Amino acid sequence: xxxxxxxxxxxxxxxxxxxxxxxxxxxxxxxxxxxxxxxxxxxxxxxxxxxxxxxxxxxxxxxxxxxxxxxxxxxxxxxxxxxxxxxxxxxxxxxxxxxxxxxxxxxxxxxxxxxxxxxxxxxxxxxxxxxxxxxxxxxxxxxxxxxxxxxxxxxxxxxxxxxxxxxxxxxxxxxxxxxxxxxxxxxxxxxxxxxxxxxxxxxxxxxxxxxxxxxxxxxxxxxxxxxxxxxxxxxxxxxxxxxxxxxxxxxxxxxxxxxxxxxxxxxxx
Amino acid sequence: xxxxxxxxxxxxxxxxxxxxxxxxxxxxxxxxxxxxxxxxxxxxxxxxxxxxxxxxxxxxxxxxxxxxxxxxxxxxxxxxxxxxxxxxxxxxxxxxxxxxxxxxxxxxxxxxxxxxxxxxxxxxxxxxxxxxxxxxxxxxxxxxxxxxxxxxxxxxxxxxxxxxxxxxxxxxxxxxxxxxxxxxxxxxxxxxxxxxxxxxxxxxxxxxxxxxxxxxxxxxxxxxxxxxxxxxxxxxxxxxxxxxxxxxxxxxxxxxxxxxxxxxxxxxxxxxxxxxxxxxxxxxxxxxxxxxxxxxxxxxxxxxxxxxxxxxxxxxxxxxxxxxxxxxxxxxxxxxxxxxxxxxxxx
Numbered sequence: 001x002x003x004x005x006x007x008x009x010x011x012x013x014x015x016x017x018x019x020x021x022x023x024x025x026x027x028x029x030x031x032x033x034x035x036x037x038x039x040x041x042x043x044x045x046x047x048x049x050x051x052x053x054x055x056x057x058x059x060x061x062x063x064x065x066x067x068x069x070x071x072x073x074x075x076x077x078x079x080x081x082x083x084x085x086x087x088x089x090x091x092x093x094x095x096x097x098x099x100x101x102x103x104x105x106x107x108x109x110x111x112x113x114x115x116x117x118x119x120x121x122x123x124x125x126x127x128x129x130x131x132x133x134x135x136x137x138x139x140x141x142x143x144x145x146x147x148x149x150x151x152x153x154x155x156x157x158x159x160x161x162x163x164x165x166x167x168x169x170x171x172x173x174x175x176x177x178x179x180x181x182x183x184x185x186x187x188x189x190x191x192x193x194x195x196x197x198x199x200x201x202x203x204x205x206x207x208x209x210x211x212x213x214x215x216x217x218x219x220x221x222x223x224x225x226x227x228x229x230x231x232x233x234x235x236x237x238x239x240x241x242x243x244x245x246x247x248x249x250x251x252x253x254x255x256x257x258x259x260x261x262x263x264x265x266x267x268x269x
Numbered sequence: 270x271x272x273x274x275x276x277x278x279x280x281x282x283x284x285x286x287x288x289x290x291x292x293x294x295x296x297x298x299x300x301x302x303x304x305x306x307x308x309x310x311x312x313x314x315x316x317x318x319x320x321x322x323x324x325x326x327x328x329x330x331x332x333x334x335x336x337x338x339x340x341x342x343x344x345x346x347x348x349x350x351x352x353x354x355x356x357x358x359x360x361x362x363x364x365x366x367x368x369x370x371x372x373x374x375x376x377x378x379x380x381x382x383x384x385x386x387x388x389x390x391x392x393x394x395x396x397x398x399x400x401x402x403x404x405x406x407x408x409x410x411x412x413x414x415x416x417x418x419x420x421x422x423x424x425x426x427x428x429x430x431x432x433x434x435x436x437x438x439x440x441x442x443x444x445x446x447x448x449x450x451x452x453x454x455x456x457x458x459x460x461x462x463x464x465x466x467x468x469x470x471x472x473x474x475x476x477x478x479x480x481x482x483x484x485x486x487x488x489x490x491x492x493x494x495x496x497x498x499x500x501x502x503x504x505x506x507x508x509x510x511x512x513x514x515x516x517x518x519x520x521x522x523x524x525x526x527x528x529x530x531x532x533x534x535x536x537x538x539x540x541x542x543x544x545x546x547x548x549x550x551x552x553x554x555x556x557x558x559x560x561x562x563x564x565x566x567x568x569x570x571x572x573x574x575x576x577x578x579x580x581x582x583x584x585x586x587x588x589x590x591x592x593x594x595x596x597x598x599x600x601x602x603x604x605x606x607x608x609x610x611x612x613x614x615x616x
Contacts, residue, residue: 108495
């Protein structure tokens with residue numbers, strides 16, 4: 001088994017090299033260049049995500065610095081790889097022929113294909129945040145992680161802030177008549193009446209892997225004219241009433257405005 | 270080459286699983302709209318979920334491969350051997366914490382452990398190091414913290430790993446005849462083994478000049494990124510497919526049984542062979558629907574044993590030993606996971 005020792009064969013390498021077939025050498029070179037291309041491509045993809053702001057479609061922007069690190073390391077690997085392929089090869093330590101062993105052959109072509117999957121998906125499919133189509137059911141009970149809500153003006157609260165404060169407050173009726181102004185996606189399922197929808201957001205703490213949809217029920221006479229998956233800003237007042245079998249503050253909208261997708265589509269708990 | 274064939278088989282299994290999921294998911298997705306528009310929507314959601322996991326995990330994989338490259342280039346086996354206590358029990362416990370100094374994932378740990386064995390490292394310490402190091406290191410600490418925050422999963426992951434690794438190490442300490450445990454190539458020359466893994470290196474330990482060492486480390490990091498990256502990407506594709514195509518309802522059914530959920534996650538851990546530095550992000554996809562015990566079993570068993578580490582174990586240990594190295598951690602993490610589910614409750 002040489003699996004665990006792929007990189008320690010410089011000594012043998014020099015002997016092998018001489019009776020290496022020409023077409024093998026060519027295919028090795030091609031593969032090495034493709035590796036470099038994938039590394040540089042991934043680096044460029046990370047940089048593109050950072051500059052375009054698409055990064056916020058995928059991860060909590062609090063961890064954006066990790067992507068800076070990844071971009072730098074991919075670039076370093078790619079540039080170094082290109083440099084070591086281009087420079088005239090010294091005879092003493094020929095690092096570029098590490099792959100002369102059969103465990104590395106074959107797999108690497110497959111491996112190369114697999115490693116380019118993120119690059120293909122990232123460039124071929126337009127970058128979009130998770131939308132209403134990704135929602136299977138909306139969570140309306142959000143546990144406040146930190147029990148002290150910032151004493152901010154409720155007029156600026158988002159969907160998450162409201163759900164948290166519902167959860168923390170033992171007297172749900174105290175929200176009766178409270179004014180609110182929230183932004184979110186329109187979402188509805190088959191059980192919604194014509195004048196109802198949900199103004200929904202995704203919360204993510206790390207990346208979209210842990211995305212969880214949350215939302216507030218909205219009632220508006222003209223609710224039908226706002227299609228599912230459009231971003232809206234909802235202005236209105238809460239009325240505590242029966243919603244799906246329990247008492248819950250329902251947002252009775254006074255005005256709804258269709259808006260552009262926000263810069264940060266997700267909320268970070 | 271068995272690895273090639275195995276990777277092929279795993280690939281086929283994954284493709285079949287994906288098709289099965291697709292079939293299972295079709296009824297869910299075509300609920301509204303035409304099939305074509307729902308397909309492009311599904312593809313878009315799938316792509317976002319996949320790239321989310323990949324973008325979050327890639328920096329950790331890179332950091333892991335750079336560390337591994339630097340260790341390979343600059344740390345000699347003598348440096349490591351000098352640090353180990355002589356007392357077997359102290360050495361076993363020490364083995365569990367060696368990962369703090371040598372942050373290697375489960376792929377990097379096997380060659381290091383083998384090198385240590387040829388230097389006459391006690392069996393128990395080596396086994397404990399082998400099992401614990403992929404989790405008990407700063408890189409995994411940070412990635413687990415970023416994925417789950419400070420809490421049950423983070424603490425549980427480290428405590429369970431230390432306990433299981435030390436327990437297995439002590440079991441090996443009872444039966445510490447290296448000749449019965451190790452393959453001849455992993456034995457120290459004093460034990461009658463050939464002990465020659467990397468030729469002349471054993472006789473004349475050479476320290477590389479800085480520039481040359483760094484160049485070698487970068488080269489190794491690039492190679493290892495491709496080696497390990499494909500396991501990460503296949504795992505992320507599968508996680509994203511699962512989240513996109515399988516309804517939360519059916520997942521919850523699979524993931525709520527206190528025993529069943531643990532076994533399902535352990536099977537996934539073994540099959541997916543994710544790198545320990547990034548598996549926390551994969552597990553996160555399951556955290557909402559699966560039991561806490563099963564997530565802990567996944568995060569502790571996976572780094573100790575999976576397809577790729579089993580293959581590597583076979584290069585170091587005799588077959589019978591490999592069976593022990595798989596079965597003992599499997600049963601221990603399974604029992605701890607099930608016990609956690611039955612006795613502890615989390616919000």
